[in-house]
Amino acid sequence: MAAINAEIRRSAYYDSVVLMQLQRALVELPGVQDAGVVMGTTANKEILAQSGLLTDAANAAKADDLIIVVSAEDESIAGAAIAQVDELLKRRHTQAANQTYRPKSIDAAARMMPQANWMLVSVPGQYAAGVAKQGLSLGKHIFLYSDNVSLEDEIDLKRIAADKGLLVMGPDCGTALVSGVGLGFANRVRQGPIGVVAASGTGLQQVTSRIHQLGSGITLGLGTGGRDLSEAVGAQTALQGLDILSRDIETRVIVLISKPPAERVARRLLRAARATGKPVVVDFIGYQAPQAEDGTIHFAHTLDDAAELAVSLSRNAPPIAAETPALPFAAGQRYLRGLFSGGTLAYEALLLLQDYLPAVYSNTPLEPAYRLQNALVSQEHTIIDLGEDEFTVGRLHPMMDNDLRIRRLQQEAADPQVAIILLDVVLGYGAHPDPASELGPAIAAARATAQAAGRTLEVVAVVVGTDEDPQNLSAQMEQLQQAGAHVALGNESGVRYVGERLRNLNGIVSGKPVSLDTVQPPLAAINVGLESFAESLHAQEAQVVHVEWRPSAGGNERLASILARMRER
Amino acid sequence: MDIDRANTETVERMMEARPVLVGLGKAIDVVPGMRHNLLLHAGPPITWDRASGPMRGALIGALLFEGKAQNAAEAEALVKSGAIDLEPCHDHQAVGPMAGVTSPSMEMYILENKTHGNFSYSNLNEGYGKVLRYGAYDASVLKRLHWLNDVMAPVLRHAIEAGGGIDIKALLAEALHMGDEGHNRNKAGSILYLKALAPHVAKAAPNADVAAAILKDIGDNALSVLNPVMAACKAMADAGRNIEGSTIVTAMARNGTDIGIRVSGLGDQWFTAPCPQPRGLYFPGFTAEDGSPDIGDSTITETAGIGGFAMAAAPAIVTFVSGTPQDAIDTTLEMYEITFTEHKYFTIPALGFRGTPTGLDIRKVVETGIEPRVNTGIAHKDAGVGQIGAGLVRPPMALFEKALVAYAEKYGF
Numbered sequence: 005m006a007a008i009n010a011e012i013r014r015s016a017y018y019d020s021v022v023l024m025q026l027q028r029a030l031v032e033l034p035g036v037q038d039a040g041v042v043m044g045t046t047a048n049k050e051i052l053a054q055s056g057l058l059t060d061a062a063n064a065a066k067a068d069d070l071i072i073v074v075s076a077e078d079e080s081i082a083g084a085a086i087a088q089v090d091e092l093l094k095r096r097h098t099q100a101a102n103q104t105y106r107p108k109s110i111d112a113a114a115r116m117m118p119q120a121n122w123m124l125v126s127v128p129g130q131y132a133a134g135v136a137k138q139g140l141s142l143g144k145h146i147f148l149y150s151d152n153v154s155l156e157d158e159i160d161l162k163r164i165a166a167d168k169g170l171l172v173m174g175p176d177c178g179t180a181l182v183s184g185v186g187l188g189f190a191n192r193v194r195q196g197p198i199g200v201v202a203a204s205g206t207g208l209q210q211v212t213s214r215i216h217q218l219g220s221g222i223t224l225g226l227g228t229g230g231r232d233l234s235e236a237v238g239a240q241t242a243l244q245g246l247d248i249l250s251r252d253i254e255t256r257v258i259v260l261i262s263k264p265p266a267e268r269v270a271r272r273l274l275r276a277a278r279a280t281g282k283p284v285v286v287d288f289i290g291y292q293a294p295q296a297e298d299g300t301i302h303f304a305h306t307l308d309d310a311a312e313l314a315v316s317l318s319r320n321a322p323p324i325a326a327e328t329p330a331l332p333f334a335a336g337q338r339y340l341r342g343l344f345s346g347g348t349l350a351y352e353a354l355l356l357l358q359d360y361l362p363a364v365y366s367n368t369p370l371e372p373a374y375r376l377q378n379a380l381v382s383q384e385h386t387i388i389d390l391g392e393d394e395f396t397v398g399r400l401h402p403m404m405d406n407d408l409r410i411r412r413l414q415q416e417a418a419d420p421q422v423a424i425i426l427l428d429v430v431l432g433y434g435a436h437p438d439p440a441s442e443l444g445p446a447i448a449a450a451r452a453t454a455q456a457a458g459r460t461l462e463v464v465a466v467v468v469g470t471d472e473d474p475q476n477l478s479a480q481m482e483q484l485q486q487a488g489a490h491v492a493l494g495n496e497s498g499v500r501y502v503g504e505r506l507r508n509l510n511g512i513v514s515g516k517p518v519s520l521d522t523v524q525p526p527l528a529a530i531n532v533g534l535e536s537f538a539e540s541l542h543a544q545e546a547q548v549v550h551v552e553w554r555p556s557a558g559g560n561e562r563l564a565s566i567l568a569r570m571r572e573r
Numbered sequence: 574m575d576i577d578r579a580n581t582e583t584v585e586r587m588m589e590a591r592p593v594l595v596g597l598g599k600a601i602d603v604v605p606g607m608r609h610n611l612l613l614h615a616g617p618p619i620t621w622d623r624a625s626g627p628m629r630g631a632l633i634g635a636l637l638f639e640g641k642a643q644n645a646a647e648a649e650a651l652v653k654s655g656a657i658d659l660e661p662c663h664d665h666q667a668v669g670p671m672a673g674v675t676s677p678s679m680e681m682y683i684l685e686n687k688t689h690g691n692f693s694y695s696n697l698n699e700g701y702g703k704v705l706r707y708g709a710y711d712a713s714v715l716k717r718l719h720w721l722n723d724v725m726a727p728v729l730r731h732a733i734e735a736g737g738g739i740d741i742k743a744l745l746a747e748a749l750h751m752g753d754e755g756h757n758r759n760k761a762g763s764i765l766y767l768k769a770l771a772p773h774v775a776k777a778a779p780n781a782d783v784a785a786a787i788l789k790d791i792g793d794n795a796l797s798v799l800n801p802v803m804a805a806c807k808a809m810a811d812a813g814r815n816i817e818g819s820t821i822v823t824a825m826a827r828n829g830t831d832i833g834i835r836v837s838g839l840g841d842q843w844f845t846a847p848c849p850q851p852r853g854l855y856f857p858g859f860t861a862e863d864g865s866p867d868i869g870d871s872t873i874t875e876t877a878g879i880g881g882f883a884m885a886a887a888p889a890i891v892t893f894v895s896g897t898p899q900d901a902i903d904t905t906l907e908m909y910e911i912t913f914t915e916h917k918y919f920t921i922p923a924l925g926f927r928g929t930p931t932g933l934d935i936r937k938v939v940e941t942g943i944e945p946r947v948n949t950g951i952a953h954k955d956a957g958v959g960q961i962g963a964g965l966v967r968p969p970m971a972l973f974e975k976a977l978v979a980y981a982e983k984y985g986f
Contacts, residue, residue, distance in 0.1 A: 055858025
């Protein structure tokens with residue numbers, strides 16, 4: 005038989021919301037038909053009356069009394085329900101959860117963790133470039149796990165990143181080790197003296213694990229994504245990686261891993277590898293290197309081989325000097341201008357400089373892309389063959405007549421971006437009877453011009469001749485040296501001398517260098533996409549904020565495109 | 574066009590507005606555009622045939638109160654005949670809680686924005702129980718309305734004028750530090766209001782009995798300050814209206830059938846969708862099935878950067894939705910994701926005195942898929958029953974999507 009039980013608690017104030025929740029909990033008990041838990045105000049009593057819950061006892065309650073009324077199938081159920089009130093009230097206090105807020109937008113995440121220097125992106129490919137771009141605009145390095153990102157987007161992202169001094173590792177980058185923390189799929193590898201740049205995820209895992217097994221460790225393991233070494237992308241991330249490792253003083257040996265890249269890209273990478281000034285183990289997986297060693301470059305045949313070679317080199321490598329020796333040039337001086345009278349000398353210079361510089365313009369370039377628009381005006385690094393027809397129409401060959409070269413020398417000396425001028429001086433029968441008597445004063449004047457403008461201009465002269473030539477080799481050399489030129493007797497040695505200095509002057513990558521601070525511990529990251537990446541960062545005690553990301557406008561393309569246009573305008 | 578700059582101007586104006594309660598007056602005398610055959614109501618425009626139960630009940634009650642009808646049937650016939658016009662409060666610089674029905678002879682709070690000079694208005698709060706704003710219109714309801722209008726209002730007017738006005742913005746800022754969020758919880762604000770009024774009521778009342786009755790009424794009603802607060806929020810939101818290119822919401826209101834928003838850069842156009850049903854807790858004897866779709870202009874509080882947006886300030890009421898104090902914090906943190914700025918003057922102690930999320934931005938709502946979070950009372954779906962619970966509601970995404978499309982069309986995106 006239905007029963008209504010009521011309990012009155014004197015002077016027991018509870019917030020009405022607490023009471024409403026309690027009431028809901030009571031109604032949910034089996035066999036309970038209705039319940040009221042209210043303070044005994046007149047208005048509340050009217051409400052109870054409307055529901056037929058206002059017993060005499062409840063009606064007698066005062067405004068600061070707590071009324072608990074339960075109507076149930078029978079007396080015992082009603083009584084049992086009321087007996088549970090304290091239990092229900094107590095349960096509420098223990099539920100206080102300890103979770104923290106999970107942001108829904110990247111902006112909110114960035115505000116929550118302003119110190120985050122990385123963003124991990126593993127959203128579906130169609131959205132990945134947009135998310136990564138947002139991360140770049142917030143100044144974050146990007147670990148781009150997502151695949152199905154278009155080549156155009158990859159090039160665009162990497163260009164934006166380079167301008168900002170940021171890294172885009174990926175797309176389709178599965179693993180990296182940064183600041184002692186593994187991103188994506190990564191092994192737990194100890195810190196050590198070896199830095200790795202890898203266009204292959206499992207390659208990076210294999211090599212770093214092996215290095216760990218051999219008792220050594222890793223400074224940084226930087227992924228690039230498999231397409232980075234394509235001709236179109238031009239190894240942008242790999243080059244940035246080599247640049248970082250070259251400047252990181254903890255890194256004593258560098259390992260570079262990829263499938264065999266395009267020929268031109270390979271050459272660029274090897275040039276950059278040389279420019280690091282550190283031993284570099286290169287494993288272009290399956291690549292048949294012409295020799296095992298090439299200066300500081302050591303070719304490995306397998307991943308195991310690469311790890312072992314790196315560990316052994318790291319044990320024997322001399323400590324790295326903290327700073328490379330300072331060059332005398334002023335800020336902004338970085339380009340070479342080569343003014344050759346000998347065509348073959350110019351050609352060999354262009355070939356040799358490939359080891360040092362990404363591009364040299366010329367009126368006789370190695371590749372059409374680097375042909376000077378106007379042979380009378382130099383661009384960036386330039387080698388001119390002044391013996392070409394365009395310069396010799398109506399005048400003597402520059403081996404006989406120094407006039408054109410001297411004027412060009414003055415022109416180049418006035419360019420504030422020029423650091424080094426390279427000349428050849430060819431002696432012998434038929435040549436000018438005393439070229440140094442004209443070139444010497446011109447060199448001195450050019451250097452003086454630069455000096456007056458607060459710059460240091462270096463002039464390097466390659467002299468071709470013998471002590472039996474009519475001009476007298478040693479007398480010519482002496483005059484040139486007195487004018488302030490660095491004189492070389494072989495074309496290769498002169499060009500390589502120039503190349504070394506330019507390499508130091510121009511760095512490994514164009515664009516803004518990545519700040520080393522941003523790849524040092526502690527790692528703080530924003531994770532957008534796979535939650536497991538956030539969990540593994542958390543497990544490694546890195547700071548991470550996971551974004552509960554959804555596509556813009558829930559994937560509604562029309563609205564998303566409106567929003568995109570509003571952002572851009 | 575620089576959208577962010579337009580939005581900055583909108584929110585600056587909203588935040589710099591300083592609404593002061595300066596007096597009271599009859600709607601017909603003070604509310605712009607008020608007419609003898611006009612009833613104002615909450616939310617976007619509505620007609621009788623589409624009106625919800627509580628809205629119909631309140632319209633009937635108002636006509637009875639005005640003496641234009643002798644019973645419900647007469648009142649209904651009068652409205653249906655077309656002799657009575659229905660217009661949104663929002664079109665007359667006014668706001669009203671729940672049904673928000675305001676008739677010509679009702680006494681209105683007058684708020685003046687001292688910074689920008691605009692005025693706003695709201696009716697008087699009737700308290701809990703059976704009240705007109707929930708669609709009740711029996712004799713007790715009308716009797717109370719007459720007491721408010723004839724006894725309390727004249728005294729309040731004198732008291733407010735004698736005190737030189739009450740700065741509601743300052744009151745709100747203080748109440749947020751005392752556990753109010755300014756929408757569902759106005760306990761602290763109402764006590765501050767009582768404190769400000771009391772000495773002047775004591776002097777202005779014709780005798781001690783009337784003074785005591787008025788002070789008791791205000792003191793017993795934990796929502797007594799809600800109406801001035803809503804009008805203050807209206808004055809602040811209106812200060813941000815009609816800024817060319819701005820994507821900030823300047824009005825958000827429900828009439829029990831439709832919910833609507835207005836956007837600063839889109840003038841007075843309403844964007845509407847069906848009202849959702851609130852989620853929450855119910856008084857004894859009632860369930861979700863008894864509830865009316867959401868109703869009232871009180872979402873002007875969230876529009877101005879308080880209410881549900883300032884939930885972190887009011888942990889005591891988070892249990893409306895299951896919650897823990899962390900839920901209150903999370904609610905406010907989530908609202909930061911869809912608002913343009915943080916309030917300069919309304920701050921939240923539990924968040925290190927961070928400003929409340931201010932300036933609901935349609936771009937961010939659509940972008941993130943986060944619907945705003947609004948606190949609300951729950952009305953019975955039938956006229957005259959009254960409030961049956963309280964909870965929260967999320968204005969639907971469709972509102973913001975429609976507004977975004979209209980914005981794109983107007984501004985050529």
